[in-house]
Amino acid sequence: MSQRAFLGLVALGPVDPEILRRLRIALTKFFGLRAKVLRPQPLPEQTRHIVRQQYHSTQLLEYLLATNTSGALRVLGVTAVDLYIPILTFVFGEAQLNGQAAVISLYRPRGDADGTSPPQAVVLRRLLKLGIHELGHTFGLGHCREEGCLMGFAPTLEKLDHKNLAFCKYCQVLLADFFLERHISPHFKKYEGILLPDAAIPARESARKRRR
Ligand SMILES: [Zn+2]
Numbered sequence: 001m002s003q004r005a006f007l008g009l010v011a012l013g014p015v016d017p018e019i020l021r022r023l024r025i026a027l028t029k030f031f032g033l034r035a036k037v038l039r040p041q042p043l044p045e046q047t048r049h050i051v052r053q054q055y056h057s058t059q060l061l062e063y064l065l066a067t068n069t070s071g072a073l074r075v076l077g078v079t080a081v082d083l084y085i086p087i088l089t090f091v092f093g094e095a096q097l098n099g100q101a102a103v104i105s106l107y108r109p110r111g112d113a114d115g116t117s118p119p120q121a122v123v124l125r126r127l128l129k130l131g132i133h134e135l136g137h138t139f140g141l142g143h144c145r146e147e148g149c150l151m152g153f154a155p156t157l158e159k160l161d162h163k164n165l166a167f168c169k170y171c172q173v174l175l176a177d178f179f180l181e182r183h184i185s186p187h188f189k190k191y192e193g194i195l196l197p198d199a200a201i202p203a204r205e206s207a208r209k210r211r212r
């Protein structure tokens with residue numbers, strides 16, 4: 001592994017290219033690793049549950065790995081359909097712990113399940129949090145109990161919105177060690193305080209940032 005290590009973003013089925021673009025820029029800033037939008041893939045029909053009308057996220061991870069020939073360090077699938085695993089009614093995303101693939105869904109962050117239509121900045125912020133969280137799992141990070149840490153478990157949008165767009169200091173150290181041990185060289189090692197390009201941050205949060 002070298003400095004050329006990069007993250008690959010793969011649309012699974014139709015996804016707004018602008019969302020992918022913004023996600024790519026923000027992930028690059030957060031992890032200090034280059035991110036590329038890779039060739040989109042169709043949603044495999046066999047991963048769709050005909051009764052639930054959702055897609056099996058674990059099977060999508062396997063599909064992502066099977067179809068990825070890019071050489072990306074990690075692949076993050078992004079889809080607009082709702083995801084599930086058999087024991088849960090839905091999941092926002094899933095990742096292979098210490099593995100290569102992760103997947104996130106736009107379906108709930110953009111309010112498709114509850115009929116709300118939040119502003120695009122909110123949707124992007126949610127999606128970025130999910131992407132960072134799931135990629136964090138692929139980098140060996142488990143769920144964290146530190147207040148506000150992005151590696152905390154957030155099963156609802158409300159909890160997701162409450163989390164910081166940052167890793168706590170412990171997760172930052174774990175991530176830096178993970179990269180160091182594998183000779184991956186991010187451009188910086190500060191996994192916090194990333195702003196979405198062109199997206200306003202809530203006033204409460206900007207006030208907190210100034211106090212730091
Ligand atoms: Zn998680």
Ligand SMILES: [Zn+2]
Nearest residue numbers: 144149168171
């Ligand atoms: Zn943490």
